[in-house]
Amino acid sequence: MKSNKQRRAEIKAHRRARAARAETQRHVLDRQRNVCLCMIGIEQADLEILDRHNNTCGLLPEFYFARPFSCRDCGAEEVWTAKQQKWWYEVVHGPVDSRAVRCLACRRARRERLRHAGPGANLLREQSERLRALGATKPDAQGAAEVEAALQSKWWSLRVVAIQTMGRWGGEANLARLHAFMAARPEGGRQYFGWERVAADAARSALTCGE
Template sequence: MKSNKQRRAKIKAHRRARAARADARLRAPDRQRHVCPHLLGAEPADLDVLGRYNNTWGPLPGFYVTRPFTCRDCGSEEVWTAKQQKWWYEVVHGSIESNAVRCLACRRARRASHAASRQGEGANRLGDASARLRVLACAAPTADARAEVAAALESKWWSLRTLAIAALGRWGADEDIARLRALADARCSSWRSWERVGAHAAARALAGRLRSAADEGGAK
């Protein structure tokens, strides 16, 4: 009788072999690739969701197929199932260009290592600063709060700049709206530039401000 460990190893080996066969079919010349997706254990892709959360010039996949990969840290042979890919791309909204690179054990070890590095006062400066900006956005602005937000807008961390923009949208004073409009107008052709990211964040903050004003007007 086989042990549970042996059964798991057999199932894992079967998944790797199936993933390798599916990957080989997808990499074959076009004349050999006309196979039904369900024969490869595929999961259909939601193109509407992928289109909303991915900025890519390439075509979006019509379905996901279980794929083999080698863990970057321990070198073990693993598989990234079609269901896991669908969850990653459509629920978590991971980049369609990203792929699995670590096994479950190495991902857990990496998360534990990161969590340990954030222990202690001042160890997680980015997290603390982010939490601080969220608190400031929910309260009436003071001179000190405006100074903190202004400093965050110049931060090297884009996430802090985005939170600072959201705070301006929550406050909604004339000077805040003017700053948001200036950021929204600072368009740039590069997808990976702060100007484009900041413009989108400012546009969202302005749209949220308009919705809030409309709700307040309707409630009167």
């Protein structure tokens, strides 16, 4: 015969086992759901973490959705993924109101600029001035390499200065490239604002300035 005490202990053990099974099942379901969600670019928010570090009076998100945005500095079309948002809000504890505004390259460039803030502050301006100065000198391999690097710069303004420098240098190869920029000017309405258009206009003015 089992004593009442034994029976109670058995019932308790049963309940614990059932709770553990339910917990496991819940985890499996959660995981499945997370897998399904993240496959379509959605992540579930951890409200407990968000609440603990809450720095807003607004609503907390329950899910993160991939957010398309244009980079504030270079205009590149980017997507801030749900996973990146989860990391930003829940690991770094970024402000709940904050949003991604710059692409990775511009974030790095900005961080670099800020790190060098102080005497060597305006890196972009320094580089532009240097490029302009190059335009007044005879082109050599070193200068050509600098112009080439500037044309690949994340900063359109620097690329434009590179195009002006090429115009000032002249020479068959440079002029051919300026004409190529102009030829690549996209048709289309005012709504289109891209590098190709900026480059074409810069090339045109670089070509006509020299005349």
